[in-house]
Amino acid sequence: MIDVLVAGGGPAGLAAAVHARLAGLTVVVVEPRTAPVDKACGEGVMPGGVVALRALGVEAVGRELRGIRYVDGARRAEAPFRDRPGLGVRRTTLHHALHERALNLGVHIEPGKVGEVRQTPDSVTAAGITARWLIAADGLHSPTRRRLGLERPGSARGRYGLRRHYRVEPWTDFVEVHWSGHGEAYVTPVADGLVGVAVLSRVRRGYDEHLAGFPALTTALRGAAATEVRGAGPLLQRVRRxxxxxxxxxxxxxxxxxxxxxEGIALALATAEAAVRGVVTGRPERYERDWTLLTRRHRLLTRALLAASGRPATARLVVPVACRAPAVFSAAVHALR
Structure with missing residues (x-):
């Protein structure tokens, strides 16, 4: 019997596997996809996430991020990160770095899906493997979470994300968030000659239709070679425990x-570390409390911004308010991990 079985070999699962190996535990990761894995992602790692990666012994090559800038037409509000930079990095580059670190530490990565989960008071069995603990890191629409009855109903008006890369030299070392009445576009420099542009909205339509709502951004990207579009959603996922x-x-x-x-990557790394700490100490109930504390500021800030962006009239006020209250905007940015 091994110590830890990890369902899912994305950043959260691999981070959990690395933490477990650094704690001296035996680990197997079950993942159906071949590394490196790509997916729709904003590809910006907040400063705390960069620190967490280095603590794992992971160095991913990308572009240094100096802060966050909100843009709406001619209006701009920006807040540099206070103590250290963030990182813009291709999802595949980040995944490769985590994958190699896990393998070098002796993590076994098995192709396949976890499927049914069976538990006893002392063990858990899935994918034909018996372990003392199972860490489920199988994504936004986690099959493990669903099988265990841990899901709660989501909102009928979910938000969706679409991402594409453009081969153009980055024009900023900030993450730019362009606001419109119907959603946002996120510009992240991820490599020399490459930017990622993700759009988020409650309105389900094609990527180009979304991007047309940001004329200045459309102009900046005109003529640049573009990759295929990847999507994700609905984003809101409510969990009982x-x-x-x-x-x-x-x-x-x-x-x-x-x-x-x-904050997705930074929170994935933080929650993976907290879960392994609960396993190592034999007190998994602590993880529930730690998760609540680790994600509280993110949940409060995100819900406040979602409430503001929920209607075109109020969404158009976000950038003007940030411009008029730069101290408040900076404080909100500094609250991010």
Whole structure:
């Protein structure tokens, strides 16, 4: 019997596997996809996430991010990160770095899906493997979470995200959030000659239709070669609890509000570390409390911004208010992980 079985080999699952190996535990990761795995992602890592990656011994190559800038036409509000930079990095580059670190530490990565989960008071069995603990990091629409009955109904008006890359030299070292009455566009420099542009909205329509709502951005990208579009959603995922016996949910599987603040990777890394700490100490109930504390500021800030962006009239006020109250905007940015 091994110590930890991880369902899902994305950033959260691999981070959990690395933490477990650094704690001296035996680990197997079950993942159906071949590395490196790509998916719709804003690809900005907040400063706390960069620190967390380095603590894992992971160095991913990308573009340094100096802060966050809100844009609406001629209006701009920006807040530099206070102590250290963030990182714009291709999802595949980040995944490769985490994958290689896990392999180098002796993590076994098995192709396949976890499927049915069976528990006893002392063990959990899935994918034909018996372990003392199962960490479920199988994404936004986690099959493990669903099978264990941990989901709660989501909103009927969910938000969706679409992402594409453009081969153009980055014009900023900030994450730019362009606002409109119907959604946002996020511009993240991720490599030399490459920017990622993600759009988020409650309105379901094609990527180009969304981008047309941001004329200045459309002009900046005109003529640039573009990659295929990847999508994700609905983004809101409500969870009854994150611990069920010997199963702990981490990353997006543990519940998700929205990608609006760009904290997904940082929170995935933080919750993975907290879950492993609960396993190592034999006190998984602590993880539920730790998850609540780790994500509280993110959940409060994201819900406040979602409420403001929920109607065109109020969405148009976000950038003007940020311009008039730069101290408040900076404080909100500094509250991000």
């Amino acid at each position: 994150r611990v069920a016996g010997r199963v702990l949910l981490v990353g997006d599987a543990a519940g998700y509000v929205d990608a609006l603040t760009g």
